Amino acid sequence: xxxxxxxxQVPDSSQIRVHPVTNTIMRQGVPAIVNPYDLFALEEALRxxxxxxxxxxxxxxxxxxxxxxxxxxxxxxxxxxxxxxxRAFAGSDTLATSFALASTIAQINKNMxxxxxxxxxxxxxxxxxxxxxxxxxxxxxQLLTYVSQVETxxxxxxxIIVQRRAEGGVQVLKTRLPCLITMLEGTNEMRFAxxxxxxxxxxxxxxxxxxxxxxxEDPAKIGLKGSPTVVSKVFAPKPKTIKAELITCxxxxxxxxxxxxxxxxxxxxxxxxxxIGKGAR
Amino acid sequence: xxxxxxPAKRAGGRKIELDPRLAAYQxxxxxxxxxxxxxxxxxxxxxxxxxxxxxKLGVSLSGVVMGAPGPETRQFxxxxxxxxxxxxxxxxxxxxxxxxxxxxxxxxTDLVNAYxxxxxxxxxxxxxxxxxxxxxxTLQTGLTADCTELNIDPENRSLAASRPTFGGSLLCxxxxxxxxxxxxxxxxRVMPMAGYDASRSGPIIEHPLNLVxxxxxTKVLNYIxxxxxxxxxxxxxxxxxxxxxxxxxxxxxxxxxxxxxxxxAEVGASRPVVQAGWVELERxxxxxxxxxxxxxxxAAGISGAVQHRVGMEGSDVIIAINNDPNAPIFDFATYGIxxxxxxxxxxxxxxxxxxxxxxxxxx
Numbered sequence: 001x002x003x004x005x006x007x008x009q010v011p012d013s014s015q016i017r018v019h020p021v022t023n024t025i026m027r028q029g030v031p032a033i034v035n036p037y038d039l040f041a042l043e044e045a046l047r048x049x050x051x052x053x054x055x056x057x058x059x060x061x062x063x064x065x066x067x068x069x070x071x072x073x074x075x076x077x078x079x080x081x082x083x084x085x086x087r088a089f090a091g092s093d094t095l096a097t098s099f100a101l102a103s104t105i106a107q108i109n110k111n112m113x114x115x116x117x118x119x120x121x122x123x124x125x126x127x128x129x130x131x132x133x134x135x136x137x138x139x140x141x142q143l144l145t146y147v148s149q150v151e152t153x154x155x156x157x158x159x160i161i162v163q164r165r166a167e168g169g170v171q172v173l174k175t176r177l178p179c180l181i182t183m184l185e186g187t188n189e190m191r192f193a194x195x196x197x198x199x200x201x202x203x204x205x206x207x208x209x210x211x212x213x214x215x216x217e218d219p220a221k222i223g224l225k226g227s228p229t230v231v232s233k234v235f236a237p238k239p240k241t242i243k244a245e246l247i248t249c250x251x252x253x254x255x256x257x258x259x260x261x262x263x264x265x266x267x268x269x270x271x272x273x274x275x276i277g278k279g280a281r
Numbered sequence: 282x283x284x285x286x287x288p289a290k291r292a293g294g295r296k297i298e299l300d301p302r303l304a305a306y307q308x309x310x311x312x313x314x315x316x317x318x319x320x321x322x323x324x325x326x327x328x329x330x331x332x333x334x335x336x337k338l339g340v341s342l343s344g345v346v347m348g349a350p351g352p353e354t355r356q357f358x359x360x361x362x363x364x365x366x367x368x369x370x371x372x373x374x375x376x377x378x379x380x381x382x383x384x385x386x387x388x389x390t391d392l393v394n395a396y397x398x399x400x401x402x403x404x405x406x407x408x409x410x411x412x413x414x415x416x417x418x419t420l421q422t423g424l425t426a427d428c429t430e431l432n433i434d435p436e437n438r439s440l441a442a443s444r445p446t447f448g449g450s451l452l453c454x455x456x457x458x459x460x461x462x463x464x465x466x467x468x469x470r471v472m473p474m475a476g477y478d479a480s481r482s483g484p485i486i487e488h489p490l491n492l493v494x495x496x497x498x499t500k501v502l503n504y505i506x507x508x509x510x511x512x513x514x515x516x517x518x519x520x521x522x523x524x525x526x527x528x529x530x531x532x533x534x535x536x537x538x539x540x541x542x543x544x545x546a547e548v549g550a551s552r553p554v555v556q557a558g559w560v561e562l563e564r565x566x567x568x569x570x571x572x573x574x575x576x577x578x579x580a581a582g583i584s585g586a587v588q589h590r591v592g593m594e595g596s597d598v599i600i601a602i603n604n605d606p607n608a609p610i611f612d613f614a615t616y617g618i619x620x621x622x623x624x625x626x627x628x629x630x631x632x633x634x635x636x637x638x639x640x641x642x643x644x
Binding site for chain 2: 013017093094095098124125127128129130131132133134136137138142143144145146161165166167168169170171172173174175176185186227228229230231232233234235236237243244245246247252253254255257258259261262264265266269271272273275276277278
């Protein structure tokens with residue numbers, strides 16, 4: 001079985017700060033990490049490798065330094081890594097990104113036929129959840145999003161059974177291989193890298209492909225040209241004209257502040273009187 | 282100056298004059314999502330927003346209903362009219378009984394190609410996100426996910442879709458220029474529900490899917506519904522008490538639970554607290570968690586980053602407790618207490634308890 005796992009290197013968004021005066025992003029010193037959602041996809045692929053035996057290829061599109069994300073994935077147990085990197089990708093939106101990744105996956109498939117493609121549910125920097133479905137559509141793969149568990153894979157019969165999170169319940173779905181799965185978060189726990197894995201990650205050659213190696217012939221499909229959406233402006237949310245009414249009282253003890261607040265709250269919003277305590281247990 | 286020789290307007294350094302072939306795309310569509318006989322409320326929230334967009338453009342608003350043949354599916358068309366749709370596109374087929382990506386993608390793509398809307402809105406639910414990504418890729422058009430604000434750019438009549446960016450520190454506005462339809466998803470509870478008018482009705486336009494079950498690769502073997510009790514129901518709670526990093530330790534989070542218990546409220550949390558494992562994921566409020574619109578939202582030890590703000594600023598009344606007087610949450614809260622949440626929370630719990638005891642006696 002050959003499994004491709006798509007991962008992305010992202011800035012650790014919990015450490016991004018906005019400059020309080022200029023409202024610009026302060027990128028300095030923000031560490032790059034493997035998109036946390038992708039780790040659930042990688043772990044599920046590695047779990048299938050443990051159960052059924054598989055060759056796991058990790059794929060990343062990004063700047064040259066994204067190689068670090070791939071080495072991290074190798075340390076966990078991935079067998080092979082491809083970094084697809086090209087200045088021509090700059091400015092790609094999700095449509096252009098899915099085109100580039102789909103084309104790369106098609107190239108990987110030429111060397112070794114692919115049975116499964118895994119993606120994370122979404123990334124923490126873009127939060128769109130669109131690239132996985134986009135890749136599936138372009139490669140004409142069956143799409144299984146928000147998968148919480150892969151029940152069985154049968155490479156002889158060429159089918160797979162999964163549990164998929166739907167609105168208000170879980171769907172148990174059976175489909176044909178090859179297919180593309182986006183993995184729900186919290187469904188497994190990433191293993192620790194072994195000593196041997198860490199050594200392997202340092203030595204193992206990461207394949208670095210440019211757009212030609214990735215099989216992309218039409219430059220109009222990638223980068224800004226291949227992106228239907230454009231960002232017209234980036235802005236900080238406008239502060240409300242009326243700021244919070246700060247509660248103060250003579251003593252400013254927590255108790256007096258609380259009593260003053262509740263009196264004001266319920267006088268100015270009498271409808272809340274019926275809401276509070278209603279569902280009290 | 283005529284339309285033809287007007288100078289090309291530019292946005293993001295690119296021409297934004299609409300290709301004449303794309304001018305044929307008109308009208309605003311809302312995909313009406315339903316599962317297990319119930320419409321998802323996000324569809325009616327979108328209908329209200331779609332109505333505003335359609336009125337600004339001077340075009341019609343349509344609902345799109347896909348499902349198994351029968352009165353149940355047709356009923357969603359009637360509902361769509363009552364929530365503001367002028368007309369409905371209906372696609373009925375037995376293979377559409379359960380949601381599956383392949384037939385729904387084909388169906389919605391066919392409808393778009395046949396009737397050419399300029400804007401297509403879907404809920405950012407698991408279904409909507411699954412479908413929107415596939416349809417946008419098939420149609421080779423732009424899709425903006427998880428918008429918190431939709432508007433019409435007055436200069437070029439484009440959909441201006443705003444959403445948080447950079448991990449929720451800032452907002453950005455995204456345009457889809459020379460591509461149609463312009464697609465966007467909006468998360469549940471971000472927009473208020475549309476008004477309901479039982480007297481409204483409209484025409485239904487039926488369109489066939491032309492697929493049979495043997496064409497469809499993926500089969501639904503089983504469906505396990507969630508039991509409602511064991512999951513927190515934040516999106517529809519009347520009161521929510523949320524805690525953030527300002528509470529300092531997971532043990533202190535108990536103070537949030539205590540206040541919530543007295544108020545009969547749900548408990549929410551900010552992203553850092555959920556990531557630290559203090560409370561379960563279902564309680565996360567914000568762009569990457571739940572969006573809520575309670576009557577009362579109490580935020581304790583939460584600074585109010587955009588990430589969190591977009592998930593709760595639709596609340597009727599917001600009380601913020603934070604020891605930093607410059608915390609952004611005071612910019613959009615209704616009431617603020619500058620103070621230590623570890624002291625103010627128990628004081629509030631006690632004061633509400635006493636108020637309720639008095640009110641009960643009086644009542």
